[in-house]
Amino acid sequence: MLKRLLAVVPVVFGVLLLTFLLVHLVPGDPVEVMLGESATSADRAQLRSELGLDQPLAIQFKNYLVNLSQGDFGRSIHTHTPVSVLLKARIPATARLALLAFVIAIFIGLPLGIAAALKAHHWPDKLATLLSLSLSAMPPFWLGPLLMLVFALWLGLLPVSGMENPGSIVLPALTLGFGLAAILTRMTRASLLEVLHEDFVRTARAKGLSERTVILRHAMRAALLPVVTVLGLQLGGLLAGAVITETVFGWEGLGRLLVESIEKRDYPVTQACVLVIALAYVFINLMTDLLYTQLDPRVRYS
Amino acid sequence: MRLISVRQWPIIVILFWILAVLFAQLFDLQPNAIALERILAAPDGEAWLGNDDLGRDILSRLLAGAQVSLFIAITVTSITLTFGTLLGLVAGYFGGWVDRLLMHITDVFLAFPGILLAIAFAAVLGPGLNNLVLALCLTAWVGYARLTRAQALSLRNRQHVLAAESLGATVPRIMGRHMLPLLAAPLMVEATYSIAGLVIAEASLSFLGLGIQAPNASWGAMLRDGVRYLLVAPHFVLAVGISLMSLVLAINVMGDTLRDILDVKR
Numbered sequence: 001m002l003k004r005l006l007a008v009v010p011v012v013f014g015v016l017l018l019t020f021l022l023v024h025l026v027p028g029d030p031v032e033v034m035l036g037e038s039a040t041s042a043d044r045a046q047l048r049s050e051l052g053l054d055q056p057l058a059i060q061f062k063n064y065l066v067n068l069s070q071g072d073f074g075r076s077i078h079t080h081t082p083v084s085v086l087l088k089a090r091i092p093a094t095a096r097l098a099l100l101a102f103v104i105a106i107f108i109g110l111p112l113g114i115a116a117a118l119k120a121h122h123w124p125d126k127l128a129t130l131l132s133l134s135l136s137a138m139p140p141f142w143l144g145p146l147l148m149l150v151f152a153l154w155l156g157l158l159p160v161s162g163m164e165n166p167g168s169i170v171l172p173a174l175t176l177g178f179g180l181a182a183i184l185t186r187m188t189r190a191s192l193l194e195v196l197h198e199d200f201v202r203t204a205r206a207k208g209l210s211e212r213t214v215i216l217r218h219a220m221r222a223a224l225l226p227v228v229t230v231l232g233l234q235l236g237g238l239l240a241g242a243v244i245t246e247t248v249f250g251w252e253g254l255g256r257l258l259v260e261s262i263e264k265r266d267y268p269v270t271q272a273c274v275l276v277i278a279l280a281y282v283f284i285n286l287m288t289d290l291l292y293t294q295l296d297p298r299v300r301y302s
Numbered sequence: 303m304r305l306i307s308v309r310q311w312p313i314i315v316i317l318f319w320i321l322a323v324l325f326a327q328l329f330d331l332q333p334n335a336i337a338l339e340r341i342l343a344a345p346d347g348e349a350w351l352g353n354d355d356l357g358r359d360i361l362s363r364l365l366a367g368a369q370v371s372l373f374i375a376i377t378v379t380s381i382t383l384t385f386g387t388l389l390g391l392v393a394g395y396f397g398g399w400v401d402r403l404l405m406h407i408t409d410v411f412l413a414f415p416g417i418l419l420a421i422a423f424a425a426v427l428g429p430g431l432n433n434l435v436l437a438l439c440l441t442a443w444v445g446y447a448r449l450t451r452a453q454a455l456s457l458r459n460r461q462h463v464l465a466a467e468s469l470g471a472t473v474p475r476i477m478g479r480h481m482l483p484l485l486a487a488p489l490m491v492e493a494t495y496s497i498a499g500l501v502i503a504e505a506s507l508s509f510l511g512l513g514i515q516a517p518n519a520s521w522g523a524m525l526r527d528g529v530r531y532l533l534v535a536p537h538f539v540l541a542v543g544i545s546l547m548s549l550v551l552a553i554n555v556m557g558d559t560l561r562d563i564l565d566v567k568r
Binding site: 149 | 411526536555
């Protein structure tokens with residue numbers, strides 16, 4: 001447990017270093033790129049000292065860490081709003097979207113995976129495999145417009161985009177959730193198939209338990225272990241998928257903020273969004289690993 | 303009797319796209335030619351897949367986009383496969399601090415979910431074909447390095463490697479002749495999936511405006527334009543989306559097939 005916790009430290013440090021260095025990867029002078037060619041040299045000098053870019057790299061990194069530890073992500077170079085304010089305004093929208101997508105994925109992926117495993121090599125299995133293969137070849141910028149076309153424009157059931165309407169979340173959440181459902185279906189199928197041949201499943205059947213109990217209580221409990229790991233990894237992955245999904249649907253979340261900041265060359269905001277998403281991903285993965293040790297007593301981090 | 307088995311259709315789809323891109327060179331297609339009288343025209347005899355928001359022929363642009371997409375996917379795969387494998391071999395063979403350092407670096411890269419790091423690199427490097435390739439290269443090597451390192455670690459203590467070592471074989475020879483051939487199968491499977499992933503990644507970045515710039519065609523940028531005219535010209539998005547899906551699906555299924563044939567565990 002402690003070992004796993006300690007292993008996160010160098011990763012977090014590396015993530016901080018890499019996001020810090022991002023601005024220094026800008027070809028040429030980042031200040032010039034951000035302000036454009038019309039800016040005066042006084043403007044540039046001011047922004048340069050504001051961002052601390054006139055100081056040695058090591059001092060800049062130290063200041064970056066100190067500021068972050070105080071919750072200071074810098075300011076947007078266009079609106080001068082503190083980035084932390086922007087983040088606070090956008091994170092809840094992304095969290096809602098990702099959680100709903102997660103729930104959708106579980107409600108589709110688990111039953112589909114179980115059905116596929118129980119009827120392996122028959123039509124439910126073939127259908128589930130075809131569905132999950134097709135969905136995993138549909139990135140959000142193609143699945144999103146397709147759902148938009150069918151459910152919003154042709155059937156008129158849901159709003160096309162935006163977030164004013166309570167139904168607005170449905171299409172982006174489905175777009176994001178379907179991709180994960182595809183992965184989950186395949187994982188559940190493979191995992192359950194492996195377990196179904198185990199002795200304890202035969203024992204459960206032999207002692208006369210109903211098939212329902214055998215599958216849900218005995219087999220699934222063992223089969224879920226690898227699925228949990230994948231789910232944890234993918235919940236964090238949803239945050240990356242949200243960048244594109246939010247852009248498709250005009251959902252004002254963290255991903256949209258990231259893309260907007262890139263379009264405006266507002267690097268402090270870009271940096272902060274990348275950092276927050278990466279740290280959330282690291283945190284979710286850590287939680288998954290710890291949960292895994294609770295579910296499976298055979299795995300213990302000493 | 304079935305003429306084509308399920309296993310063969312991905313090869314047919316992939317061949318179709320490669321041939322389509324090659325044949326497109328023979329014809330004088332003009333993917334950037336604007337025809338204002340045909341703006342968002344539906345598919346007909348003149349333009350099989352219709353026209354886009356500037357009246358450009360969607361089929362021509364689709365083929366130009368396929369060319370870019372395949373070019374980027376194959377270029378990035380070749381570069382990262384070479385570089386990542388080399389790093390993984392060195393780390394797995396020498397172990398020690400070299401290995402620890404490499405693992406720390408890959409851990410950091412893997413801490414960024416999915417396409418996020420490529421987006422971040424593309425954002426700071428700026429748009430354009432070269433920067434797009436660079437951004438994808440900077441992120442795509444990690445998988446190969448991890449895979450090779452893990453395999454090399456176990457190969458390192460195999461009898462034939464130890465024998466070669468004690469006979470005085472040089473390190474490059476051990477890596478090249480005694481370890482690499484045993485790594486070929488898993489690397490081939492990984493590279494196949496990676497090509498599909500890169501087709502999607504290129505389209506994602508272009509969709510966000512970070513990749514290929516107008517007026518040049520790319521599937522991602524076409525999808526972005528298409529979404530705006532979804533109601534009046536659904537054929538635009540559908541043509542591009544179905545093309546992208548067919549290619550990615552085919553490559554992924556080929557990856558599955560390769561994995562089964564070569565008996566690689568993932």
